[in-house]
Amino acid sequence: MVVKTIGTHSGTFHADDCLAVYMLRLLPEFKDSKIIRSRDPDILETCDIIVDVSGKYDGIKYFDHHQRYFNETFSENFRTKLSSSGHFGRQIISHRLDLDLDHPYVDVLYVKLYESFLEAIDANDNGIDAYPHDVKPLFKTQLEVSSLVANFNPWWNQPIDDNILFNKFLKASEFIGTIFLDQLDYYGKAWIVARELVFDAFKKRFEYDFRGRIVVFEQFLPWKSHLFQIESEFNTSGQILYVIYTDGKDWRVQAVPIALESFTSRKNLPESWRGLRDKVLSLECNVDDCIFVHSSGFIGGNKTKEGALQMAIKALDF
Structure with missing residues (x-):
């Protein structure tokens, strides 16, 4: 069996590339895929799919969002520019919950997961604040998920090389991926089920x-x-x-x-x-x-x- 490869950038990692890789490996075609972290175009070009690097976006193989011309959003109802994570959300929801891809719950859950979890990752990676610049937050927090993922990177005074970074990337990817799956399972197995009960009560x-x-x-x-x-x-x-x-x-x-x-x-x-x-x-x-x-x-x-x-x-x- 041919093992597929997922390419992403080397060096410091962030929530979007960590989650993008984890999400791809949830799909059957990328389940046991190899991960390559590099910024060498020739090496990346050998990969089956490339996220958060390459300077290209085609929605098929290339999923970089750093280009000046890239202005894709989740839908017309959202203003936040996409990052590298979340592009295969519908397929993952369908596979994880054993639903047909055209089941109405799939789209409902896709929107819910985006607005409740993924949009914040997109915004953070694109440098978008959650509140206007002239509004001073009432308290400071480093507990949002993008900050927690960033903390997996080596400290400035710790040993660092490609192997250390790769292993820490895997741990960070597992961390944010587990949170994503917890969110998906909750919304897919509990939250969505409640909708019918709420609707029945609404009618009465x-x-x-x-x-x-x-x-x-x-x-x-x-x-x-x-x-x-x-x-x-x-x-x-x-x-x-x-x-x-x-x-x-x-x-x-x-x-x-x-x-x-x-x-x-x-x-x-x-x-x-x-x-x-x-x-x-x-x-x-x-x-x-x-x-x-x-x-x-x-x-x-x-x-x-x-x-x-x-x-x-x-x-x-x-």
Whole structure:
């Protein structure tokens, strides 16, 4: 059997080339491929595929993004220029989850993985900040994945040669690749499954409020991103104010945020309830079996589903 080769640049490595190589080796045709790290064009040209080096991009063999003319993005909905990782995402999702390439979940998961994981790697490698230059971050962090991968490179005062760099590259590639697979498995085996449950609850929302402002889940599940997407698809964005779900023992009523990553809610629970607990809270809101309402008003608890639902219904009138 002919062993295929993946070429990438030598020297200091980054998150995108480490991940690109790992992702390629997830595909059957590159499963046992040899890795060549070099900047010699003649050596690279012998490879079956070349990532993050060569000065060329054709989407077939050459996957460099450093050329002045290269301005490819993931789709028209994204502005971040691509790096060398992520180009075979659909095929990897299909293979990993045993889905046909044209299964609708494949594209949904591809977009989700890009916006939640891969875009940050593209942005980092292309020197794009996550926030405007005139905004000062509230704290410093070196815990984002591109920084963690960069830390696998030898320190300035450590021994360094091609063999040392190659072995550290393999460790960094395994590190970021494992994170990628964890993300893929979660979104493909848990997150996407929740979408149907969220959609079923969305369709039943008028059973609890004539304006459809309350959604009830019979179990805890990742609902936020699905709910925002479903609202958008049905032109109901902003209409759902509260969701109800169980934590396995008690029930929660949670205010829906104004945006997916926001801590600001569309309609907080009433101010007069906030910070109260148990019998004091039950007396204040006239609902039995109350447990608490958070001091910010974004969430509350009740011992029963009926109690949580009544809290939500009463909160609508404030």
